[in-house]
Amino acid sequence: MQLLQVSKGKLKLKNPILTASGTFGYGKEFEDFYDVSYLGGITIKGTTLNKKDGNFPPRIYESSGGILNSIGLANPGIKKIIMENKTYFESLKNSGCSVILNVNGEDTEEFAKVIEIADEAACFSYYEINVSCPNVKKGGISFSSTPETLFELVKFIRKRTKNALIIKLSPNVQSVAPFVKASEDAGADCISLINTLKGISIDLNLKKPRFTNVFAGFSGPSIKPIALYHIYEARRVTNLPIIGMGGISNLNDILEFFSVGADAIAIGTMNFVNPCIAFNLLTELEKYCESSLKTLDSVKLEFQAWMK
Template identity: 45%
Template structure:
């Protein structure tokens, strides 16, 4: 059997992925830029840029700054809004032979529901990912995600309006991520993804001003990976929902850490900027690893962490 191609198929609830490697929201646009250099049909799926009811211009620049082994961003959920997404982007996404998950965002609980409702009946979308974790917007986003009750209210509202599986993306900027995860589970979510970015800042010492116009931003990249991994480890043990691990994954060995900790799938974000082929290399690396270990189904690896 070792000569055969290992089976990388995983399931997030009712969603079947060809492999456990997804593009993280906000790092891959709607896929069209990367389509020039990456065969998108080989990915496990794409989580598209955070979508709001109406277009959002985003934050003033500077919006990004490089930091040790990572970067801070304060894009501010710049996006085209629901209507243009449905008309201009979804028809193209639908033609891709890959799973499309739409990350959604609202100013308030009702608005989250309105975006979910607006996506009702839209073909070509496999699931919604509810963003209660963006650190770079004044209202909504992380304001909900840091409070278990508010996270649950948003989740319930989206579930009420959506006709697709609902994944909730959690923020790491909390004291105990398990309590948020459990609240979201009680509210009925179908899955959880974590982590979004960690809040941080950087200062220009010559000018003595913040390097980001927004003052603070979200830290991503390999710098946050150990934090993300531990939170995934904790959440996997606190809930019975499928978990998607996100945070600083750069290569297949990083992805394996999350899978072994119990994540059913992973999302790759900042690494796409560094190397557009990262996700394909991770998929190939997972295949190689399985073959070398005599594993025929990647699900054998998921949650296989040995502990006393």
């Protein structure tokens, strides 16, 4: 396993295989399939200060090449999540599997409060800030609508915690570059991308959009080229560690993510297709490195050279 270590800036992982927020519950749900502690880390469901019931169903619709989701951040609130999972999270952390809290808020204060409670519990390795949330105080536009609003949010959070901050960026922009720079300038430790793409599905029989909110988030194998493009753009403007995600379903996909500059990757939608996929890909990556007698770092360098 030494072969697969990731150590870049504040991102220290025993291996580069993570799971993406909203697709892996709180980790426990997957223990029936494999020992989750083998993974480099898990990212738990999007978390808010108070309980959220989420959106009116349907919440997921399978489309060609992926799924659309409109979950609406259903979760029991940070305090209950800690109460029910702290022991499990600590056992993961003790075995070297990072536990990443995906932080959400309707305003900057909510982000700060979630983090304050999480800091006190001390059972999370990193905070992933989901900047695609709508900012209620600014009429519902996302915190990442401009690099300036993103800078303000990250700066506000940065002052309130010493824990490493991963800023999770949206692909629904012309270029992620200014958002990466704004995050870095405001004190981010790591960038993760991509979140879901905006999409719509229409039910022709019912003659209406399938989702109550009309829009939903599109994810899965079809979005991989878009994810690779945004990671490539991000890598051109920062040396911060990057966690890449978007449509990963096999080992070749992971190697493509390394080629464009990802330091670690996260498996999302494909967990729903094959609940063992993250563990299987970890095993495949390990065998790949062993059989080529290369460390993960040298594999990454070899693949990144293709992009020069």
